[in-house]
Amino acid sequence: MDTATYRIDGHTMYEHWLSVPLDYFSVISLLSPEQTSRMIPDRINVFAREYVRDGHEADPRLVFFQGGPGSAGPRMAPIGSWLDTALEHFRVVLIDERGTGNSHPLDAQALAEVRAPEAQAAYLSCFRQDSIVRDAEAVRHELQGDEPWAALGQSFGGFTVTCYLSQAPEGLSEAYITAGLPSLxxxxxxxxxxxxxxxxxxxxxxxxxxxxxxxxxxxxxxxx
Structure with a gap:
C-alpha cells in the first residue's frame, strides 16, 4: 500500500492506494482467448481517504461505502456533516469503490476498449458488491491486520454492507445502514x-x- 499524509483543520488525512486483483472470482479466465481483450488488466488500484481527528489516533476505524452505484467516496473538506460526528468516535476511511473516483475507472471508454461483448459482460461483473467487499477486506488487512472494523453504508452502500455481512462478517465489528437495506x-x-x-x-x-x-x-x- 502506498500512502500520502496531509494536515487539514485539526485532522490528519491519509490517502491510500492499494493494488488488488481485478477478477477475484475468475470470471474472465473462463473466456476463450478470442473473447478476452488484451485491454483487461490483471490488477487494478483502489483508493481510500482516511481522516483522523487530533487526539483520536487510537480510535477504531469505520469504513464508509457511498451510494450510487457509481459515486466516489465524498470529498469532505472542510469537515462537516455526519463525518464531524463520526470522527469523535472513529478513524474514518472513505473508499472510492472500484470504478469510481481515484480508483480504477469504469466508464464508456474503458468498456469500449474491452471490445468483445462477452468480455465486456465479464469485465462489468468484476465491479459488483462482492468485489467491493473483497477490496475493503484487502484495505482492512493492510491497515490493521485481522482486527475487524465498523462499516457504514449509504443507499447502494447499504447493499454493500449487507453483502459484507454475508461474505466476510469476521471483518466487521459493527454495521450501520442508512436507506439501503435490500429485501430478503x-x-x-x-x-x-x-x-x-x-x-x-x-x-x-x-x-x-x-x-x-x-x-x-x-x-x-x-x-x-
Whole structure:
C-alpha cells in the first residue's frame, strides 16, 4: 500500500492506494482467448481517504461505502456533516469503490476498449458488491491486520454492507445502514414500488409550494 499524509483543520488525512486483483472470482479466465481483450488488466488500484481527528489516533476505524452505484467516496473538506460526528468516535476511511473516483475507472471508454461483448459482460461483473467487499477486506488487512472494523453504508452502500455481512462478517465489528437495506424475498423493483405513493405525496407538496416547477419536472421525466 502506498500512502500520502496531509494536515487539514485539526485532522490528519491519509490517502491510500492499494493494488488488488481485478477478477477475484475468475470470471474472465473462463473466456476463450478470442473473447478476452488484451485491454483487461490483471490488477487494478483502489483508493481510500482516511481522516483522523487530533487526539483520536487510537480510535477504531469505520469504513464508509457511498451510494450510487457509481459515486466516489465524498470529498469532505472542510469537515462537516455526519463525518464531524463520526470522527469523535472513529478513524474514518472513505473508499472510492472500484470504478469510481481515484480508483480504477469504469466508464464508456474503458468498456469500449474491452471490445468483445462477452468480455465486456465479464469485465462489468468484476465491479459488483462482492468485489467491493473483497477490496475493503484487502484495505482492512493492510491497515490493521485481522482486527475487524465498523462499516457504514449509504443507499447502494447499504447493499454493500449487507453483502459484507454475508461474505466476510469476521471483518466487521459493527454495521450501520442508512436507506439501503435490500429485501430478503422481493425483487428490488417491488421495494421501490412501495415508495411510489409517498413520493407522489411529496411531489404534490413540492409543486403546491413551487407550481412553476411542475412543468419542468414533467418535461425532464418525458425526455428521460
Amino acid at each position: 424475498t422481493e425483487h428490488a423493483d417491488e421495494v421501490y414500488r412501495l415508495t411510489y405513493r409517498e413520493m407522489a405525496k411529496r411531489n404534490k407538496q413540492f409543486f403546491g409550494r413551487y407550481p412553476g416547477d411542475e412543468g419542468t419536472a414533467w418535461y425532464v421525466a418525458s425526455h428521460l
